[in-house]
Each structure stands twice: as C-alpha cells, then as structure tokens.
Amino acid sequence: MITVQLRLFNQHILEVYDDGFALQEYVESQDLPFEGLRISVITLSGEVVYDNTLSLDSLDNHRYRPEIDQAIKDGVGYHIKRISTSDGREYFYVATRGDNILVRTAIPYTASLQELLKAEWDFLIFMILISLVMSALAYFATRRLGNTIKRLNRFAAKAEKGERFDEDELFPNDELGSISNHIVKLYAQWQQTIVDRDLAHENAMREEQEKIRIKRQLTNNINHELKTPVASIQVCLETLLSGIQLTEDKRQELIERCYSNNERLRHLLNDVSLITRMEDGSQLIVKEPVNINHIIDEIADELAIMPQEERFNLHTQFNEPVVIEGNVSLVGSIFRNLTENAIAYSGGRNIYITLVENNNQLCKIRFEDDGSGVEEKQLPRLFERFYRIDKGRSRRLGGTGLGLSIVKHAILFHGGTISVVNRKEGGLQFDFTLQKK
Numbered sequence: 001m002i003t004v005q006l007r008l009f010n011q012h013i014l015e016v017y018d019d020g021f022a023l024q025e026y027v028e029s030q031d032l033p034f035e036g037l038r039i040s041v042i043t044l045s046g047e048v049v050y051d052n053t054l055s056l057d058s059l060d061n062h063r064y065r066p067e068i069d070q071a072i073k074d075g076v077g078y079h080i081k082r083i084s085t086s087d088g089r090e091y092f093y094v095a096t097r098g099d100n101i102l103v104r105t106a107i108p109y110t111a112s113l114q115e116l117l118k119a120e121w122d123f124l125i126f127m128i129l130i131s132l133v134m135s136a137l138a139y140f141a142t143r144r145l146g147n148t149i150k151r152l153n154r155f156a157a158k159a160e161k162g163e164r165f166d167e168d169e170l171f172p173n174d175e176l177g178s179i180s181n182h183i184v185k186l187y188a189q190w191q192q193t194i195v196d197r198d199l200a201h202e203n204a205m206r207e208e209q210e211k212i213r214i215k216r217q218l219t220n221n222i223n224h225e226l227k228t229p230v231a232s233i234q235v236c237l238e239t240l241l242s243g244i245q246l247t248e249d250k251r252q253e254l255i256e257r258c259y260s261n262n263e264r265l266r267h268l269l270n271d272v273s274l275i276t277r278m279e280d281g282s283q284l285i286v287k288e289p290v291n292i293n294h295i296i297d298e299i300a301d302e303l304a305i306m307p308q309e310e311r312f313n314l315h316t317q318f319n320e321p322v323v324i325e326g327n328v329s330l331v332g333s334i335f336r337n338l339t340e341n342a343i344a345y346s347g348g349r350n351i352y353i354t355l356v357e358n359n360n361q362l363c364k365i366r367f368e369d370d371g372s373g374v375e376e377k378q379l380p381r382l383f384e385r386f387y388r389i390d391k392g393r394s395r396r397l398g399g400t401g402l403g404l405s406i407v408k409h410a411i412l413f414h415g416g417t418i419s420v421v422n423r424k425e426g427g428l429q430f431d432f433t434l435q436k437k
Contacts, residue, residue, distance in 0.1 A: 002107070003078060003094055005033050010096035010103040017041060017101065027052050038091065038106040044072060049101070059086055062104075071095035071102050152180055159187055229261035236261075285413070290331050292322040292363070292434075296353055299335050303351075312343055317354040322363050325437045330410040337403040338367045338430060346371025348427050360436060362416070367430040373422040382420055383408040407432075 016026055027039060041050035046063025048056055062068050070077030079093040090109035095102050236254040239246075246254075300314050324331070335353075342351055348371030357364035374382070381387050385405045407430075411418045415435030423429045 002034075002092070006078075006094035006105045006107075007076060007096055009033055010094065010105055013039065013041070013103045013105075014096065014098040014101070017103070018098070023050050024052065034107045036108045038108075040104045040106070042068060042095075042102045042104060044097075044100065044102065054086055065093075065095075065104075067093040067095040067104060068102060071097045071104075148180060155180075155184060155187070229264045232261045233258050285327050285330070287325050287327055289323050290326045290328050292324065292331065292365075293318055295328075295332050295335055298332070299339055299353075303339070310343070312339075312348075313350045315350060315352045317352075319355065320358060322355060322358055323436075324363065324414065324434050326414045326434065330413060331434070334407050334410045334432070335367070337407045341403050342369035342371065342428075346427055348372070356431070362433050362435050364431065364433045367432070368423060369427040370423075370425065371427040373427055376422065379420055379422070383418070 013023070017023060023039075023041065038054075039050070039052045040048055040062070042048050042062050046061040046065075046068065048059040048062055050056075051059060065079075066082070067077035067079040075097050077093075077095045082093060083090050084106070091106035092109055093104060093106045095104040236258045240251065240254055296316055296318060300316070303312055303314050306312070339351060342348065346369040348369045350370045352366070352368040352370075354366040354368075355363065356366050383404050385402055408418055411432050411434065416433040418430060418432035420428055420430050
C-alpha cells in the first residue's frame with residue numbers, strides 16, 4: 001500500500017516537473033503523504049538535480065543506488081531499510097522513471113513506518129492465504145470441469161463414429177453435467193431407435209424371404225400336385241381320341257376318370273386361391289357378424305344327407321349362441337375342412353363339437369373324432385401344406401393336402417390359435433380359439 005502511494009506521488013511529481021513548475025515552491029505548498037518525506041529528482045546518469053531536504057552540493061552521484069539502478073531498468077525500483085550515505089538515516093526508498101529523469105521518494109525508517117509496513121505484510125500474507133484458498137478451490141472446480149470436458153470429448157469421439165457410449169457413470173450434478181447427461185441420454189435414445197429400426201428391417205426382410213420361400217415351395221408343390229391329374233386326364237383323352245374301339249363301359253370309365261381328376265384340379269385351385277387370399281389380401285376380406293351355431297347346423301344338415309354307409313354322427317354341445325366378427329366363408333371352411341378330414345381319414349363314425357369357453361373376447365371350441373388318430377411324430381406337421389400321412393389314399397379320395405392348412409390360416413385370420421392331440425379314446429382332438437372382434 002505504501003509502495004503504491006509513493007509510486008503515485010512520484011508519477012505526479014514527474015508530471016509537475018515536465019510542466020515546468022518550480023518544484024520547491026510546489027512541494028512546500030502541498031500536504032505531503034508522509035511526514036518527513038524526502039523527494040529527489042535524479043537524471044538518468046545519476047546526477048541529483050533536486051532534493052527537498054539536502055543541499056545538492058552534499059550529494060554524490062546516485063546512478064548505482066539499488067532503487068535507481070532498478071528503476072532505470074524496469075521503470076520502478078524500491079529498497080527497504082537502507083542507510084543513506086548523504087545524511088546517515090535509514091529510509092524506505094521508491095524510485096519511478098520518467099522519459100529523461102527519475103523521481104525518488106524516501107520515508108525515514110521510524111517506528112510508525114515499521115508498524116505500517118508490518119501491517120502491510122500481515123495484509124499481504126492474509127491476501128496470499130486467501131489467494132491460495134481460492135486457487136485450491138479453483139483447482140478442484142476446474143479439475144471437475146476438466147474431467148467433464150474429457151468425458152464429453154470421449155463421447156464426441158464415439159458419437160462421431162456412431163459407437164455406443166457405454167460409460168454408466170453420470171456426469172456431475174451441475175449445469176454442464178446436466179446438459180451432458182441430457183445429450184448422452186438423447187444420443188442413447190437415438191442409437192436405440194437405430195437398433196430398433198435395423199431390427200425391424202431385418203425382421204421385415206426375414207419375413208419377406210420367408211414369404212418368398214413359402215410361395216416358391218407352394219408353387220413347386222402345386223406343380224407337383226397338378227402333374228398327376230393332368231397326366232391322367234391327358235391319357236384318358238388321348239385314348240378316347242385315338243379311335244381305338246372301346247366298350248361302352250370302358251369309355252364311361254375313362255370319362256368318369258377325367259371328371260374325377262378335373263374335380264380334383266378344381267378343388268386344388270380353389271384351396272390355393274383361398275390360402276393366397278388370406279395371406280396377401282387379408283385387409284380386403286369382408287368381416288361381418290358370423291353366427292357359429294348356424295354354421296354347425298349347416299354341417300349337421302350336410303352330414304344328414306350323406307349315404308347311410310358313409311354317414312357320420314354329429315354330437316354338439318353348444319348351449320348358447322356364439323357370434324363373432326369375421327368372414328362367413330372362412331369360418332365355414334374351418335368346420336367343413338375339419339369335418340371332411342375326419343370323414344376321409346379318421347376311420348371313425350362320430351364327430352364331437354363342443355363349446356369349451358365363451359366370453360366377451362373370444363370363444364374356445366373343441367372338434368373331435370373317434371377314429372384311429374395319427375402317430376405322435378406326425379402331429380406337428382398336420383397343418384403343413386400338401387402334407388399327407390397316406391399320400392396314395394389321400395389322392396385316391398380326392399384330397400388336395402391343403403385342408404388343415406386352410407383351417408390354420410382361417411383361424412389365424414380371426415386372431416385365434418389351434419392345437420391338435422390324439423384322444424385317449426382314439427381319434428384326433430382339435431382345440432382352437434376365435435377372437436370375437
């Protein structure tokens with residue numbers, strides 16, 4: 001504080017000197033900042049040209065006084081508690097350099113000055129301690145900030161490459177940390193969106209490939225199924241057209257064989273068309289209220305007009321009306337295909353249709369026959385297209401191998417599921433559900 005006051009006073013004297021004022025008169029007219037203040041004006045060569053307390057004749061060259069030498073080099077110089085060679089007193093010196101001269105002020109080193117300097121040192125030490133504490137706090141704050149910035153740099157590097165940022169540690173609970181956590185969270189959500197998108201795309205591609213595979217398989221199977229009836233029709237027609245003398249019975253047999261194979265082709269094409277419609281045009285299939293009780297009544301009427309030796313007995317346990325929102329044709333195909341399958345392949349004489357469950361969401365129905373059933377290893381494949389347990393018998397009876405596949409697709413179209421097991425009493429048991437809406 002004393003040094004600052006003396007430097008300001010020195011600067012003021014330099015301005016007064018440069019303005020051409022008589023220093024002695026000026027100094028005598030001013031209240032000096034310190035009692036006994038000695039003021040000297042010294043050239044850069046060290047010659048004293050003014051001193052307010054001593055005669056200039058008694059003063060030697062001051063060029064190499066410590067404070068003068070320092071002021072010439074640095075602009076400001078000071079020296080604490082040095083004995084003056086001019087008057088033998090101890091002074092506190094402060095020198096300030098101007099353009100061509102230096103002004104040096106000196107305070108006699110008295111007890112009051114010592115107390116003042118001591119107070120300044122105490123204040124300086126206190127300020128140093130405060131500075132150290134503030135520096136320590138600033139260090140920890142900047143270190144924390146630096147760690148956050150480093151983590152942000154790592155995050156930016158990973159984000160630039162599109163990599164995952166797997167650090168689970170949260171950023172500090174401050175403004176920068178909050179912003180950083182928010183950015184990382186948004187990036188993680190964006191990454192998850194990309195993953196979900198890619199996964200959905202892969203699933204869609206997989207489903208598309210599966211559809212293509214199934215259609216290719218269906219086409220191959222259709223080609224295979226068409227060969228036999230087409231070949232049989234061709235042989236019959238070629239024989240009829242060849243001019244060979246045939247008996248009336250033989251001619252009738254060939255015509256009936258053509259008709260039978262034509263019917264087989266018609267059923268096959270109808271079944272394939274129905275499956276394709278359910279797979280590719282499900283949104284175009286009309287839905288309306290369907291009364292399942294009426295469909296079962298129709299099945300009963302169709303069974304009643306069958307020849308006695310082929311007729312199946314239908315046993316139903318539908319104690320309440322069941323109405324769903326669906327397609328009448330498809331729901332009818334479920335019961336008709338199950339019935340035709342039982343008649344053609346079960347070897348039994350009875351069919352049982354039972355309403356197992358009925359609520360606002362769905363109905364559960366059980367369809368059973370009392371035939372011989374199938375081997376356990378064949379059960380999982382019963383709903384496959386063109387799968388036949390006895391291929392020769394199936395073709396002989398006019399089956400297309402698509403009946404149970406149509407049943408499964410029609411049930412899936414109505415939001416249901418289907419399963420099949422062998423009954424303990426013999427025969428097959430189909431359990432399926434149909435959604436009400």
